[in-house]
Amino acid sequence: MSFTVAIDGPAAAGKGTISKAIAFDFGFAHLDTGLLYRAVGALVAEGKDPILAARELKPSDLERGGLRTMGAGQAASRVAAIPEVRAALVDFQRSFARKEGGAVLDGRDIGTVICPQAEVKLFVTASPEVRAHRRWLEVGGDEAEVLAQVKERDRRDSDRATAPLIPADDATIIDTSFMSIDDAVAKASALIREAIRKMNN
Numbered sequence: 001m002s003f004t005v006a007i008d009g010p011a012a013a014g015k016g017t018i019s020k021a022i023a024f025d026f027g028f029a030h031l032d033t034g035l036l037y038r039a040v041g042a043l044v045a046e047g048k049d050p051i052l053a054a055r056e057l058k059p060s061d062l063e064r065g066g067l068r069t070m071g072a073g074q075a076a077s078r079v080a081a082i083p084e085v086r087a088a089l090v091d092f093q094r095s096f097a098r099k100e101g102g103a104v105l106d107g108r109d110i111g112t113v114i115c116p117q118a119e120v121k122l123f124v125t126a127s128p129e130v131r132a133h134r135r136w137l138e139v140g141g142d143e144a145e146v147l148a149q150v151k152e153r154d155r156r157d158s159d160r161a162t163a164p165l166i167p168a169d170d171a172t173i174i175d176t177s178f179m180s181i182d183d184a185v186a187k188a189s190a191l192i193r194e195a196i197r198k199m200n201n
């Protein structure tokens with residue numbers, strides 16, 4: 001059986017945490033698609049051509065250090081605006097989504113472009129201020145600067161011509177600004193259980 005959960009949303013909205021919890025609870029495979037773009041961004045920082053880097057990306061590239069930093073996120077967001085980079089990563093994501101036993105993918109365009117037929121689509125969001133505060137608690141430094149970076153990345157991810165960050169028409173929006181992570185996971189789990197029940201009927 002294949003069953004795909006698509007979880008999209010802006011940086012630091014909680015989609016990674018929700019995805020991991022869902023994958024664990026339901027026994028689904030999990031792909032953090034942001035990591036693909038972060039790895040391409042890191043290779044570009046070393047002088048590689050972005051399109052070649054995406055076409056030749058290897059599993060070991062996803063395991064390199066330093067991919068979780070704010071700088072790596074900005075580099076990822078820049079290469080993610082290149083249509084050929086996105087195109088090179090489509091097949092890998094689509095075949096992951098159809099893995100036997102179910103899969104959850106989190107990113108920006110999973111419900112709109114990669115898996116428009118996903119059985120469950122969620123769009124996890126929160127206000128820029130709340131997201132910047134969460135990120136600042138992780139990375140420290142100047143909170144105003146973290147907010148400026150969050151807003152810059154939102155703008156770049158949302159305004160790009162190819163696969164911009166927007167909710168799919170049939171996605172359920174989960175706003176985590178004033179919601180605990182446990183409540184967000186419970187809401188996502190309820191939607192998934194309902195979709196599985198419908199599929200089995």
Ligand code: DC
Pocket residue numbers: 011012033034035037038073076077080081106107108109110153157
């Ligand atoms: O989810 P993340 O913060 O790790 O993503 C890093 C960047 O990668 C994000 O700013 C935009 C890009 N990205 C994308 O364009 N499409 C995806 N499916 C995932 C990430």
